[in-house]
């Protein structure tokens with residue numbers, strides 16, 4: 587049986603820099619796999635190659651048995667892959683609720699008839715007239731968006747109508763994750779969901795990710811906060827200078843001499859240094 591996600595020999599070079607060298611791993615359905623490593627190790631580049639934001643120089647990615655190497659992000663969204671970004675990307679002028687509804691766009695059916703050529707025109711007309719089927723779909727998506735926003739307790743629900751630019755940094759990160767969840771993804775790629783968060787916010791985010799994992803969602807996680815990685819991960823891949831230097835269960839990785847060397851030996855560890863080898 588094909589793996590849920592299969593990454594084979596992925597490579598990416600930027601000029602003379604090897605950002606990702608021969609990445610190779612499988613991800614099983616329902617698994618939470620973390621990618622860790624010092625700054626510049628190639629983690630975000632690897633995410634970009636998997637999620638269609640960047641094209642690999644070599645190698646392949648298969649998702650749910652389909653070759654998705656170099657596939658456009660829209661196709662990946664339709665297949666059920668969603669991601670978040672290291673620095674959080676939201677639509678600043680849209681409200682919290684609308685940001686999340688944008689994420690549900692690929693799930694629209696009533697307002698997006700699958701008619702060739704005139705489809706976009708029909709969609710425009712249906713959005714303007716809003717017949718009962720379209721209204722019912724909008725209501726269902728709104729209910730779903732509220733359910734997703736409630737995963738973050740009282741952080742976002744009281745701010746439904748606030749424009750995203752007015753939110754705190756931590757809340758913008760939460761909105762971004764909520765928007766990714768609105769896609770009802772089969773695979774969620776989270777790039778440092780707790781970056782810039784204080785210990786309370788980090789603990790809350792850890793709970794959210796834990797709940798998502800418990801719900802059966804398959805997750806690929808980049809995270810510098812090692813305690814969180816150790817608690818959440820089924821398996822961990824450690825990268826350094828574009829290469830995988832270790833892979834295994836959290837406890838084994840924690841005690842791996844190559845991992846300790848990579849973290850403690852690096853000049854910059856993006857906050858991981860203080861937490862390395864806990």
Ligand SMILES: Nc1ncnc2c1ncn2[C@@H]1O[C@H](COP(=O)(O)OP(=O)(O)OP(=O)(O)O)[C@@H](O)[C@H]1O
Nearest residue numbers: 600603605623624625626627628629630631632856
């Ligand atoms: N668009 C780009 N152009 C040139 N070099 C790049 C580009 N993107 C990444 N790199 C380089 O590739 C290497 C890997 O970077 P990447 O951002 O993937 O690392 P990372 O592990 O995600 O680091 P961090 O933990 O700091 O986010 C680095 O040396 C980086 O400078």
